[in-house]
Amino acid sequence: MKGMTVIVKKTTQLIAGIIFLYGIYIILHGHLTPGGGFAGGVIVAGSFILLILAYGSDFLNLVKEERGSTMYENLAILVFLFLGLTGMIAGAGIFFANWLPHGTPGELVSAGFLPLYNIFVGIEVAASILTIFLALVIFKEEVLK
Amino acid sequence: MELAISVIVIFMILGAIYAIHASDILSAVIAGGIVGYSLVICFLLLKAPDLAIVQIVVETITLIIMVAVVLDSSRKEAYGKFDTQAWVTAATAVVILAILFWFLKEASAPLAPFGENTMRMADAYVNGAVDKTGSVNLVTGVLFDFRGYDTLGEATVLVTAVLGVLTILRIRGKK
Incomplete structure (x- = not known):
């Protein structure tokens, strides 16, 4: 896949970081404002997809990238499952029990386990959508070869 | 508000019908995008911003990937011929749709009004x-x-x- 023109590359350079930060904001504030792990994860994946579409596949080593995103995806779902299991071990013996102190509602660090769940689901969604996109791009490169 | 949602739903149905019958696949993909983005407006009118954020981002990424796929392959629609088997399939579809619609009407009659x-x-x-x-x-x-x-x-x-x-x-x- 070839990259696009200089205008697109420069605009992407300016915008991609802001989109990435916005996705992280949506994930971290999931228990306060609309949004959460799923929406923020897709926005984070969107910033990576924007970069790959603008710069083409010569710019990044896509196979290495795909290996990394697959690893992050699997680790994130394992950590999510493990956080659910800690409720079984330490809490009241219920799967997905929210046994951490809740804090004051409305603050950034509050609601016990919910921000942690949001963060790991966000990593999982971002990595899986990026993996699917990279798999499609790599498949096309291999067919063309 | 129900009037606005009805207008948007009619718009979505028109877009879906055009997406099926378009001879250029690129315009069919973009007409499919009409359905997704109208759904975003529906979610916003029904006060569901969480769903609207997810829907608008997923719709954009899907549309980009679909446009990239169409631009890389052919833009022409491949039509099959309309023989006896196709007539039988279409008749079966119409009958099953009528039966399903009747059951939906019967099942939704005793429910509370929309939104309660x-x-x-x-x-x-x-x-x-x-x-x-x-x-x-x-x-x-x-x-x-x-x-x-x-x-x-x-x-x-x-x-x-x-x-x-x-x-x-x-x-x-x-x-």
Whole structure:
């Protein structure tokens, strides 16, 4: 896949970081404002997809990238499952029990386990959508070869 | 508000019909985008910003990938010929649609009007979520606390989808 023109590359350079930060904001504030792990994860994946579409596949080593995103995806779902299991071990013996102190509602660090769940689901969604996109791009490169 | 939603739904149906019958696949993909973006406006009118954010981002990414695929392959629609088998299929579809519509009408007659809940569970969720979960955003409280199993299932579905894509789109085996 070839990259696009200089205008697109420069605009992407300016915008991609802001989109990435916005996705992280949506994930971290999931228990306060609309949004959460799923929406923020897709926005984070969107910033990576924007970069790959603008710069083409010569710019990044896509196979290495795909290996990394697959690893992050699997680790994130394992950590999510493990956080659910800690409720079984330490809490009241219920799967997905929210046994951490809740804090004051409305603050950034509050609601016990919910921000942690949001963060790991966000990593999982971002990595899986990026993996699917990279798999499609790599498949096309291999067919063309 | 119901009038606005009805107008948007009619717009969506028109877009879907055009997407089926367009001879250029690129315009069919963009007409499919009409359906997705109209759904975003519907979600916003029904006061569901969480769903609207997810829908608008997913729709954009899907549209970009579909346009890239169409630009790389052919833009012409491949029409099959309309023989006896196609007539039988179409007649069966119409009959099944009529039966399903009748059952939907019968089943939705005793329900409460649109937007009014009949379940006692909903009251407990809406009134007690902030105290029980500590989360101000009710949707996150329900998704990750009351319905943690469902969220685990959704995440597992994503992992399975990625595994399927990686299995199908592999040309050379690993040594």
